[in-house]
Amino acid sequence: MIRFAKYESLTAFKKEVSSFLEQDEAANNLLLGVLQSLSEQDATPLLMAALWKNDDLGLVLFQTHPKQIILSKPTALSSQDIHELGQKLVQTVQPIPGFIGEKKITTELALYVSQALGTHAKIHMEQTIYKLEKVKNTLQTNGKLRRVIASDHAVIKEWIYQFCQETNQPLSLDEASIKATFLINKGNLVAWEVNEELVSMASATRPTQHNITISYVYTPSNQRKKGYASDCVSDFTQRLLDRGYQTTSLYADQSNPTSNYVYRQIGYEPIMDSIVIQFQ
Known part of the structure; x- marks a missing residue:
């Protein structure tokens, strides 16, 4: 009952x-x-x-x-x-x-x-939730992770706009600008930097007692397939574990086999299939 x-x-x-x-x-x-x-x-x-x-x-x-x-x-x-x-x-x-x-x-x-x-019920997105307890891979590219700062705003605004377009969560450039400011000010947005150029980003959000979630993982199209996203997420994940979190988690779009492969190589394990359904 x-x-x-x-x-x-x-x-x-x-x-x-x-x-x-x-x-x-x-x-x-x-x-x-x-x-x-x-x-x-x-x-x-x-x-x-x-x-x-x-x-x-x-x-x-x-x-x-x-x-x-x-x-x-x-x-x-x-x-x-x-x-x-x-x-x-x-x-x-x-x-x-x-x-x-x-x-x-x-x-x-x-x-x-x-x-x-x-x-009418429409499927908006199908994702897999991943969980990591230990980073498996080592860094592959000649770059470094750094915190995103106010002077990076123009780049980050464009990346957030493109990220939301690609994940079927479209927003305007003005909204992307506001979101970029919010994430930068919050202090948990990082980027992978190669030769003083930002090439990939990730953010940490929704901390709980033992877990924190990684989101806004994005690499611009001209920098993809170079290992930058993998290194960015891998290094950032390790730093979050070093802060004291026992696990990290993230959502991955099931229609993107590349990102799912990358996350598994880092050490993320699938724990649940998730779906977004909206009524029309």
């Missing part, structure tokens, strides 16, 4: 679900990282909810972004459980823009919701 619970208090929600999410920080890096970054002084999340099965937590649902509800890594849920959850969502949550979560459960839930609402 399942029970669907919605929460109004961020503090109460954190207390209820954090230990469940922390059982797999890497797989839950998106939901857990966003949740832990918020306080009661921030805007109230659009949705805080949990699915209970036989008095045990089975799934956490969290929404701060208008286009998607984040689903945690689930426990063993039957099709009947998913259908009952879909029914509860349709009855109590409006609007339901889409989901991001473990592929099988998310796909089944989206299919039920789309049929109940009479909408």
Whole structure:
């Protein structure tokens, strides 16, 4: 028997679900990282909810972004459980823009919701979540990792714009400029530099107790297939481990075999398939 619970208090929600999410920080890096970054002084999340099965937590649902509800890594849920959850969502949550979560459960839930609402469910992106505990490879290129600074803004703005275009998350140049400023000021954006030229970048985000996530991995087209992204991510990952994180994680687009190969060579292991589904 399942029970669907919605929460109004961020503090109460954190207390209820954090230990469940922390059982797999890497797989839950998106939901857990966003949740832990918020306080009661921030805007109230659009949705805080949990699915209970036989008095045990089975799934956490969290929404701060208008286009998607984040689903945690689930426990063993039957099709009947998913259908009952879909029914509860349709009855109590409006609007339901889409989901991001473990592929099988998310796909089944989206299919039920789309049929109940009479909408079309569209796959926006299919990704693999990777986790690393130890860097395997050694650096291959004659370069160095350095922190990105304000004077790099023009380059980084263009790279963020291109990165978002390639990952089907388009934004304007003005929005890319704002994002570049934010990431630079936050201090966790790095670049691989060869002969005083930036050739690849990566960022760290969503730190949790033992894990931190790498994102915004990008190399401009004229610098690809030279090993720069591999060295950038590898060196950056090692530095994050040296800071005290036990693991690092990242999302990789399944349609890009090159990046998936590179991450595996560094030491990243696939732990969960993730899918983004939006309703139209």
